[in-house]
Amino acid sequence: MQQQTNNLVSSNALYSKIILLVFVLMCAVKRSNSFDYFKEKPSFMKSCKLSQPDLTKCSTEAIQKIVKEIMKGVPEFRDVIGSLDPLVLNDIAFKQDGAEAVNILIGLSTLIIKDMSRVQVVESRVHRNDLSFLLKLHMPELRLTGHYKLDGRILLLSLKTEGEMAIDLEDVNITTLIKTDLFGRDGYTFYNVTKVQNDINIGKLKAKFDNLFGGRNKDLERSILTSINENWREFFEVLRPSTTNVTNQITFDLLHKICLRIPAKYFLEDIPTPKQFHENISSNTL
Numbered sequence: 001m002q003q004q005t006n007n008l009v010s011s012n013a014l015y016s017k018i019i020l021l022v023f024v025l026m027c028a029v030k031r032s033n034s035f036d037y038f039k040e041k042p043s044f045m046k047s048c049k050l051s052q053p054d055l056t057k058c059s060t061e062a063i064q065k066i067v068k069e070i071m072k073g074v075p076e077f078r079d080v081i082g083s084l085d086p087l088v089l090n091d092i093a094f095k096q097d098g099a100e101a102v103n104i105l106i107g108l109s110t111l112i113i114k115d116m117s118r119v120q121v122v123e124s125r126v127h128r129n130d131l132s133f134l135l136k137l138h139m140p141e142l143r144l145t146g147h148y149k150l151d152g153r154i155l156l157l158s159l160k161t162e163g164e165m166a167i168d169l170e171d172v173n174i175t176t177l178i179k180t181d182l183f184g185r186d187g188y189t190f191y192n193v194t195k196v197q198n199d200i201n202i203g204k205l206k207a208k209f210d211n212l213f214g215g216r217n218k219d220l221e222r223s224i225l226t227s228i229n230e231n232w233r234e235f236f237e238v239l240r241p242s243t244t245n246v247t248n249q250i251t252f253d254l255l256h257k258i259c260l261r262i263p264a265k266y267f268l269e270d271i272p273t274p275k276q277f278h279e280n281i282s283s284n285t286l
């Protein structure tokens with residue numbers, strides 16, 4: 001028995017080594033032919049200047065243009081960020097504990113987000129002092145579908161089940177604060193996105209979860225869904241911290257990757273060098 005266990009352990013170890021090796025090889029192959037950064041300004045970029053008085057107007061138009069192209073699919077970004085409409089995410093966890101009435105863990109093995117390409121950039125404000133951004137985005141509609149796993153308690157009901165879910169959102173507003181740092185590479189200045197903080201507001205939410213009680217109690221399932229949909233604001237507030245958290249991680253990842261591939265001067269022609277920027281930041285805070 002002991003022998004058998006050892007065999008199992010060592011074959012597992014061998015197996016993980018092989019997986020690791022394959023992974024490393026895949027990364028090496030991918031890196032060798034992957035796109036680095038735009039050496040020339042791509043046509044989908046409009047440049048602005050920090051010194052121009054109507055910077056917010058210019059930057060709003062510029063960001064709208066970039067967002068539109070990226071949503072359509074920029075070939076150079078295909079390997080880097082994949083498709084954004086639909087955006088397919090895996091293994092996301094929404095956790096809500098501590099609250100009195102609700103104690104749930106919702107795991108989404110897949111989440112498909114549709115209609116993000118209809119995003120409107122309402123405003124893009126560049127903060128001249130630290131070069132951070134404030135983006136205001138509006139999406140008329142957003143549809144989330146996926147496979148959920150639920151474990152927890154709502155009021156006195158204990159729930160442990162899984163199934164398909166769909167959530168339709170309307171009038172979605174996201175205000176995103178993007179903190180950045182600058183770094184130099186090959187004589188170009190790049191943005192290093194260091195922090196993303198989202199504030200999410202929605203005008204309407206409609207949720208559907210099938211199989212809520214393992215399909216055993218359709219009446220209860222219907223009344224829970226009706227209650228969620230009649231009280232969607234409270235439902236959203238309960239999930240707000242983890243929704244914000246997940247959204248922050250997704251937007252951080254996306255913006256970070258995109259910014260590493262676009263020299264900052266294509267967006268802001270008179271961007272300082274990292275050295276000027278760091279000297280200025282430290283002298284401003286003294």
Ligand SMILES: *[C@@H]1O[C@H](CO)[C@@H](O)[C@H](O)[C@H]1NC(C)=O
Pocket residue numbers: 128129272276277280284
């Ligand atoms: C330095 O900071 C000042 C005041 O915030 C600003 O007017 C100036 O443009 C900045 N210069 C650079 C190189 O960032």
Ligand SMILES: *[C@@H]1O[C@H](CO)[C@@H](O)[C@H](O)[C@H]1NC(C)=O
Pocket residue numbers: 181182183192193194
């Ligand atoms: C970007 O910022 C992160 C954290 O702030 C830092 O660890 C990383 O080294 C920076 N990257 C570059 C290229 O400067």
Ligand SMILES: *[C@@H]1O[C@H](CO)[C@@H](O)[C@H](O)[C@H]1NC(C)=O
Pocket residue numbers: 122138171172173201202203
């Ligand atoms: C979303 O923002 C628009 C303005 O851009 C505003 O008219 C609308 O009321 C906002 N909706 C929500 C749910 O915050």
Ligand SMILES: *[C@@H]1O[C@H](CO)[C@@H](O)[C@H](O)[C@H]1NC(C)=O
Pocket residue numbers: 095241242245
């Ligand atoms: C937010 O995400 C971090 C890192 O994944 C995690 O440690 C933290 O508990 C999350 N907070 C909430 C409210 O979900």
